[in-house]
Amino acid sequence: MRAPEKSLSHELPGLAADVLERLRARSPRVHCITNNVAQAFTANILLAAGAIPTMTLAPDEVASFIAGSEALLINLGTFDAERREAIDIALVTALDERVPWVLDPVFIERSEARARYARELVAKKPRAVRLNATEFAALGGSAADARTLADYARGNLTVIGLTGEADLVGDGARFTTIHNGHPFMARVTAMGCAASALTAACHAIEADAYVATAAALILLGVAGEVAGARARGPGSFAVEILDAVHGLDRATITRHARVT
Amino acid sequence: MRAPEKSLSHELPGLAADVLERLRARSPRVHCITNNVAQAFTANILLAAGAIPTMTLAPDEVASFIAGSEALLINLGTFDAERREAIDIALVTALDERVPWVLDPVFIERSEARARYARELVAKKPRAVRLNATEFAALGGSAADARTLADYARGNLTVIGLTGEADLVGDGARFTTIHNGHPFMARVTAMGCAASALTAACHAIEADAYVATAAALILLGVAGEVAGARARGPGSFAVEILDAVHGLDRATITRHARVT
Amino acid sequence: MRAPEKSLSHELPGLAADVLERLRARSPRVHCITNNVAQAFTANILLAAGAIPTMTLAPDEVASFIAGSEALLINLGTFDAERREAIDIALVTALDERVPWVLDPVFIERSEARARYARELVAKKPRAVRLNATEFAALGGSAADARTLADYARGNLTVIGLTGEADLVGDGARFTTIHNGHPFMARVTAMGCAASALTAACHAIEADAYVATAAALILLGVAGEVAGARARGPGSFAVEILDAVHGLDRATITRHARVT
Numbered sequence: 094m095r096a097p098e099k100s101l102s103h104e105l106p107g108l109a110a111d112v113l114e115r116l117r118a119r120s121p122r123v124h125c126i127t128n129n130v131a132q133a134f135t136a137n138i139l140l141a142a143g144a145i146p147t148m149t150l151a152p153d154e155v156a157s158f159i160a161g162s163e164a165l166l167i168n169l170g171t172f173d174a175e176r177r178e179a180i181d182i183a184l185v186t187a188l189d190e191r192v193p194w195v196l197d198p199v200f201i202e203r204s205e206a207r208a209r210y211a212r213e214l215v216a217k218k219p220r221a222v223r224l225n226a227t228e229f230a231a232l233g234g235s236a237a238d239a240r241t242l243a244d245y246a247r248g249n250l251t252v253i254g255l256t257g258e259a260d261l262v263g264d265g266a267r268f269t270t271i272h273n274g275h276p277f278m279a280r281v282t283a284m285g286c287a288a289s290a291l292t293a294a295c296h297a298i299e300a301d302a303y304v305a306t307a308a309a310l311i312l313l314g315v316a317g318e319v320a321g322a323r324a325r326g327p328g329s330f331a332v333e334i335l336d337a338v339h340g341l342d343r344a345t346i347t348r349h350a351r352v353t
Numbered sequence: 354m355r356a357p358e359k360s361l362s363h364e365l366p367g368l369a370a371d372v373l374e375r376l377r378a379r380s381p382r383v384h385c386i387t388n389n390v391a392q393a394f395t396a397n398i399l400l401a402a403g404a405i406p407t408m409t410l411a412p413d414e415v416a417s418f419i420a421g422s423e424a425l426l427i428n429l430g431t432f433d434a435e436r437r438e439a440i441d442i443a444l445v446t447a448l449d450e451r452v453p454w455v456l457d458p459v460f461i462e463r464s465e466a467r468a469r470y471a472r473e474l475v476a477k478k479p480r481a482v483r484l485n486a487t488e489f490a491a492l493g494g495s496a497a498d499a500r501t502l503a504d505y506a507r508g509n510l511t512v513i514g515l516t517g518e519a520d521l522v523g524d525g526a527r528f529t530t531i532h533n534g535h536p537f538m539a540r541v542t543a544m545g546c547a548a549s550a551l552t553a554a555c556h557a558i559e560a561d562a563y564v565a566t567a568a569a570l571i572l573l574g575v576a577g578e579v580a581g582a583r584a585r586g587p588g589s590f591a592v593e594i595l596d597a598v599h600g601l602d603r604a605t606i607t608r609h610a611r612v613t
Numbered sequence: 614m615r616a617p618e619k620s621l622s623h624e625l626p627g628l629a630a631d632v633l634e635r636l637r638a639r640s641p642r643v644h645c646i647t648n649n650v651a652q653a654f655t656a657n658i659l660l661a662a663g664a665i666p667t668m669t670l671a672p673d674e675v676a677s678f679i680a681g682s683e684a685l686l687i688n689l690g691t692f693d694a695e696r697r698e699a700i701d702i703a704l705v706t707a708l709d710e711r712v713p714w715v716l717d718p719v720f721i722e723r724s725e726a727r728a729r730y731a732r733e734l735v736a737k738k739p740r741a742v743r744l745n746a747t748e749f750a751a752l753g754g755s756a757a758d759a760r761t762l763a764d765y766a767r768g769n770l771t772v773i774g775l776t777g778e779a780d781l782v783g784d785g786a787r788f789t790t791i792h793n794g795h796p797f798m799a800r801v802t803a804m805g806c807a808a809s810a811l812t813a814a815c816h817a818i819e820a821d822a823y824v825a826t827a828a829a830l831i832l833l834g835v836a837g838e839v840a841g842a843r844a845r846g847p848g849s850f851a852v853e854i855l856d857a858v859h860g861l862d863r864a865t866i867t868r869h870a871r872v873t
Binding site: 129132133136137140141146147148149150151153154157158161175331332333334335336337338339340 | 388389390391393394430431432433434460463464465466467539540541542543584585586587588589591592
């Protein structure tokens with residue numbers, strides 16, 4: 094099967110700006126089943142972008158929260174019995190109510206039980222999977238390149254958003270590379286988790302899963318560059334990126350975005 | 354029943370400054386049963402104000418922690434079996450040891466189970482309930498106005514602290530409106546939870562529940578304005594409000610407080 | 614038994630700089646069983662120093678995570694059934710795999726059950742115990758002085774790192790006092806927990822437990838002074854100390870360290 098062609102790369106920065114405008118106009122509710130470490134920063138990234146986060150895990154509540162949400166994030170960073178029960182209920186509700194959901198298979202390379210569970214979740218067809226190269230390998234991807242992403246995405250009917258020095262987004266047919274971001278993004282806990290939550294938020298208001306995923310990574314990557322120019326270290330960077338997400342506008346996005 | 358009259362509005366800024374001075378002098382221990390998302394920011398707001406937070410939920414410890422505390426916060430933002438068990442034990446101890454407690458019925462409009470549980474807790478007579486207009490409606494308040502607050506507070510023998518663009522405080526007989534705060538307060542996760550925790554801290558050193566509740570909301574509202582003048586976005590705002598709470602003094606409070 | 618002599622005090626700042634360089638070069642994986650309140654700040658301190666934090670508690674995963682780690686922190690700040698089970702598994706793995714571990718007996722003075730459990734853990738010979746004077750008293754230390762620390766450390770075959778206005782480190786034979794730090798360190802939640810996590814990280818790359826413990830407290834103390842000079846309050850201090858840990862170099866450490 095031939096490698097996918099670059100798609101929409103010139104249009105994506107403008108589309109990302111469109112997505113952000115709709116996100117602010119509609120303030121979608123995004124339910125996050127995520128790890129304890131990431132909860133507060135994830136909530137703050139979503140609030141800075143204009144979304145409304147909720148995070149409950151209680152079995153008798155999670156269905157009601159998801160039924161009232163426009164998107165769902167499932168992040169495996171805390172992988173306990175409570176969350177596995179919440180995820181089971183959440184996915185039934187998300188399917189019934191047609192709530193788009195995004196998977197973040199955190200640290201699955203460190204635990205075979207977690208990797209197996211992540212593969213089961215991929216089989217339930219998330220709209221997108223946001224992960225890094227090590228996690229993609231543990232999921233079954235043989236290399237972090239365009240062709241492997243395309244094969245994996247096509248085979249699993251999903252979109253892959255693989256973040257790293259450059260971010261790769263592919264849905265099988267289409268593929269793009271985003272060259273934004275800043276090294277401090279790897280020095281702040283939960284930055285990847287927040288990227289996944291923002292991806293879920295973009296799926297709430299954009300039906301094309303490829304565009305929604307690329308838009309989220311462009312928005313966070315550009316915000317990361319704005320923040321990196323102001324920060325003295327990872328502490329101030331974590332603060333500045335929240336301000337930068339809040340302050341993003343079309344001019345900043347189209348000026349900074351480097352998408353090929 | 355006639356609407357309550359405005360009470361103490363001119364005195365409240367000075368009383369808030371008194372409360373803050375006593376809070377710093379006595380460093381009350383405030384036990385918080387609160388949600389995972391809010392724990393760190395809540396602890397930091399209490400530390401910035403001069404209180405000592407604890408947050409354990411373990412059934413075999415919570416009674417011992419509360420018996421050694423001067424105030425208790427019960428926040429329903431994480432509504433799981435562990436916290437419900439902790440709350441049951443906590444309220445028995447708080448009653449036995451006469452520890453004042455404050456209820457924050459987070460997101461009860463999103464889950465009927467949570468709303469029902471919140472109504473049961475109100476029947477156990479918290480000194481104050483801190484919430485927003487949507488949560489007040491879910492609790493049974495028909496409108497967020499002076500008369501409705503007064504009726505609800507009188508009927509339930511508590512004080513209502515309803516935060517929003519303006520904050521309303523009423524205990525049935527007395528009523529006041531606080532016009533401080535900043536729009537970024539709605540863009541930082543756990544800001545309402547922190548307001549409730551500060552309310553609990555004020556109850557630790559002020560026996561008049563109406564004054565304690567109004568004082569907490571004046572202190573946080575003024576700190577929010579100081580922070581808002583310095584912040585570029587919600588990230589720096591969350592940092593600045595901690596600095597502002599720490600730096601509050603009588604002159605700043607009385608200059609900025611707008612209480613009618 | 615005579616009091617221990619001051620040891621290595623002049624060499625310790627240079628040794629701390631050596632430890633930091635190795636920490637950055639090797640990026641050790643540090644698994645933290647810690648409390649919910651502290652998780653995010655702890656992870657960010659470790660990332661700022663160059664280590665890789667993980668925090669899972671799930672019984673079927675914790676052994677696998679610890680087997681892949683170079684150090685382990687056990688912090689009792691959240692003392693629930695889940696963590697007690699995780700700790701049992703963690704200590705078996707740490708012993709089998711010879712992973713050094715550090716104990717932080719948070720708030721044991723507030724709960725006899727927790728203090729008893731902490732004493733059982735000390736009997737399992739952590740490489741170091743990081744605590745404050747109140748916690749040391751609850752553990753059985755009669756006074757926070759050189760002789761008591763030495764007796765306790767010798768009797769329990771561990772190193773004590775006792776933080777406060779000055780930090781004391783002793784292993785029975787050797788003893789030192791670190792005069793760095795800043796008053797805002799007591800006004801930011803999880804600062805002590807982060808000190809313990811950094812202590813664990815230093816044990817990952819330094820076999821002499823006395824040197825590793827002193828190095829961690831020197832590094833955080835110096836970073837605290839750098840941060841304190843820039844901060845306006847505890848909010849900005851928490852941000853600045855992350856930047857300062859990230860920016861530490863040999864010149865800053867040896868210029869600021871006051872070790873006697």
